Amino acid sequence: MxxxxxxxxxxxxxxxxxxxxxxxxxxxxxxxxxxxxxxxxxxxxxxxxxxxxxxxxxxxxxxxxxxxxxxxxxxxxxxxxxxxxxxxxxxxxxxxxxxxxxxxxxxxxxxxxxxxxxxxxxxxxxxxxxxxxxxxxxxxxxxxxxxxxxxxELSTPVVKLWEGVVAVPLVGTLDSARTQVVMEKLLQALVDADADQAIIDITGVPAVDTEVAQHLLKTVVAARLMGAECIISGIRPQIAQTIVALGIQFGDIVTKASLADALKHALRRGGADVTTAGGQA
Amino acid sequence: MNGPLPDLDADVQTLPIESNDDVVRARQLVRTLAQRCKLSLVDQTKLVTAASELARNTLVYGGGGVLRIGLVRRGGKVGVSAIFDDSGPGIPDVDQALTDGWTSGGGLGLGLSGARRLVDEFTLDTEVGGGTRVSVTKWGR
Amino acid sequence: MTERVPVLKIGDVLLVSIQVDLEDQIVLDLQEDLAARIVDSGARGVVIDITAVEIVDSFVGRMLATTAAISRMLDAETVVVGMRPAVAITLVELGLSLGGVRTALSLEKGLDMLARPGDDRPAQR
Known part of the structure; x- marks a missing residue:
């Protein structure tokens, strides 16, 4: 048939x-x-x-x-x-x-x-x-x-902390792709917020490898090319050890123990008067 | 001495590189294609910058040549490939030419080595007295 | 090529706003024009606005660094303003750090920087 x-x-x-x-x-x-x-x-x-x-x-x-x-x-x-x-x-x-x-x-x-x-x-x-x-x-x-x-997108919020200061708190494991996205978002935020101080807080990051450290360094250099300064805060002892052991030079990049210290530093550099808690502003 | 060519799609565009104007034209052509295959803004900028370096090399060191450019596909990904050909003197020491800061002309010596860092795939075929071919590819994410 | 990038004078600052796709000869002409204008006008500062520039390759990067060096010799500070994020990332990857060139986010911040003498903050130290 x-x-x-x-x-x-x-x-x-x-x-x-x-x-x-x-x-x-x-x-x-x-x-x-x-x-x-x-x-x-x-x-x-x-x-x-x-x-x-x-x-x-x-x-x-x-x-x-x-x-x-x-x-x-x-x-x-x-x-x-x-x-x-x-x-x-x-x-x-x-x-x-x-x-x-x-x-x-x-x-x-x-x-x-x-x-x-x-x-x-x-x-x-x-x-x-x-x-x-x-x-x-x-x-x-x-x-x-x-x-x-x-x-x-969710995991990389860039927030404005103060007039002229933006911060990106990084949480979780950083891979190369994510670090790149963070880098681009942070730099764009500098332009959008007209901010010349940026803080990258890595308190929530459990480990950093060579590639990620290189991306962080590149972000700092790129920010400088645009006319902004970066501060890296919240480096944990193990991460500091890894970075030194890997032989990565952070050079003259400002690093601070906590996000609060970093903000204080950023405000000072931005020309503001900063008093400690309890002081009269 | 011809290395493996990226498998360009049917509609390959060709642009002679004979003057400074052509370097600008090469950049514009590369940007159009990079936008068509939806590269991110940063990847577009990287590819166009690499193309600018390579087009200038073709003009200055190769004495002019030809750019062929088209879209490429591999395993569901789409990318842009650009091939720069010249029939200039060729490069005697490839390793040296790919080293940062080394230059045979008056440049910064970042042309070849820098362009290589800006793309996903980079091949260099050259022969002393037989010209130079550089092909680069950047893939969409 | 007859096309040239205009150099404007505001007070004692020269302002260059690059709005065209930079062809190599235009870049070289600009470098020459700037040096001549600094001497003619006795300007103290130069602001190069690259907000509209979509790519900076090693040729343009070198021009920016050379211009900064030349103008410093002629007693004028150069500030490059408005570099786009994608351009900055690409320059870093390319291996160009624009040593000795001062940078600012915006034209306003760049002019501010020139108005405050002693504030020395080049892109690379």
């Missing part, structure tokens, strides 16, 4: 009892999703798929990558993306497509050529389910990379 005939037969089968078949599909899927999606939404979604599937079969036989299936592919991609965002599992997502096979499943009194048609439909639905999973996986990857970017 030629592909065209098989698909025509399928179209017949699918359209003859379309209302009944689509409802069966919706019901099968809704059972697997256990009420985490409203029935009406699912109903609309699957009926659109159903129509697009019949349409695809009618115009494009089984060539699911062809032009005739563009509509169906778009709908499937849309479905996988929204499932991935709403936290449904890959199985639940793929089942939405695969459940369509069951509603047409042959019984003992199905004629032989309809079983043949069913097998073709099965193959088609498998390919479409794989396509769905691929879009699902891609969407998850996008979500993960967007989240790690957001995390990077």
């Amino acid at each position: 030629a592909g065209q005939e098989v698909s025509s037969r399928l179209v017949e089968l699918l359209t003859a009892k379309d209302e009944q078949l689509a409802s069966a599909w919706v019901e099968a899927v809704s059972r697997t999703l256990r009420g985490r999606m409203s029935l009406s939404e699912l109903d609309r979604e699957l009926r659109e798929l159903y129509t697009a599937l019949v349409d695809g079969l009618r115009k494009g036989a089984f060539d699911w990558q062809g032009e005739a299936y563009a509509e169906l592919r778009a709908l499937l991609a849309e479905l996988s993306r929204s499932r991935a965002r709403q936290g449904f599992t890959p199985t639940e997502t793929a089942t939405s497509v695969l459940a369509c096979k069951d509603v047409l499943a042959p019984t003992t009194d199905t004629p032989a050529e309809d079983i043949h048609a069913y097998l073709h439909l099965g193959k088609l639905m498998d390919a479409l389910a794989l396509f769905t999973l691929e879009v699902y996986a891609k969407t998850r990857e996008e979500i993960i990379s967007a989240q790690s970017e957001q995390l990077m």
Whole structure:
């Protein structure tokens, strides 16, 4: 039996009892999703798929990558993306497509050529389910990379401490990529806040390696090129030991024990009068 | 003596480098492509600066040459590749030429070594009397 | 090339605001013009505003350092103002630290710096 005939037969089968078949599909899927999606939404979604599937079969036989299936592919991609965002599992997502096979499943009194048609439909639905999973996986990857970017943003706040003084408190392990982001954000903050004093506080940093130390040094030099001075505060004893052991020269960069000391130093250098706590300002 | 070329996309642009104006044009061309493949502002600046150094080298030491530039793809990443070719005298001692502060002309000696630090990939092919080819690539993050 | 970067005089300070994509010859002309103007005008300070400059390569970097050295010889201080963060990061990576050049975040801060004698804060010490 030629592909065209098989698909025509399928179209017949699918359209003859379309209302009944689509409802069966919706019901099968809704059972697997256990009420985490409203029935009406699912109903609309699957009926659109159903129509697009019949349409695809009618115009494009089984060539699911062809032009005739563009509509169906778009709908499937849309479905996988929204499932991935709403936290449904890959199985639940793929089942939405695969459940369509069951509603047409042959019984003992199905004629032989309809079983043949069913097998073709099965193959088609498998390919479409794989396509769905691929879009699902891609969407998850996008979500993960967007989240790690957001995390990077979150973890490097640049704050204005005083008129002309900005600070970046670094918390957690610094890798090369993160240090670079910090560097760029700090330098941009100097321009935005018109601040010529910057404090990099590394109290919350457990360890520093050569590369990270080099990035910190480069930040200080770049800030000087722009006309601003950097102070590094909160260097822990172990980190000081590492830096010396690594043979990294901090040269004439001002380092202070605490953020408070660094701020005091920055204000003095900025020309302000600073009194100690309890003194009369 | 031709090293492996970055696999440039179909639409490679070519720019002769024969005058100071061409150095400026090379910078503008590189910036346009860097923006098209969405390099960060800092990476754009680094690549354009490297291109400026290399274009000037091509002009001053190579006696002029050609820049070919295009987008490159590898494993889902997109980058910009620029290839500078000249048929000048070549570089007798490559290691020395890549050392900070060494110069055969009147510059600061930061052209080649500095450009290398500004890009992700850097290859130098040269032969005494046979010209010089420098290719650089910067990848989008 | 007839294009030249204009050198403005405000009080006893010369102001250069670079607004064009710097071609090598323009850079060399500017260096010459500045030296001549410092002598002619008896200026005490030079402010070079590079806010609009998108890249500084070793050629331009060298011009900035040389100009600072020349003007110091002619008894005028040079301040480079408005360097963009991306430009600063690139210069550091390139290996240029602009030794002896004083820098300020903005034109205002640069003029302030020249008005306060004795405040010596070059980019690199």
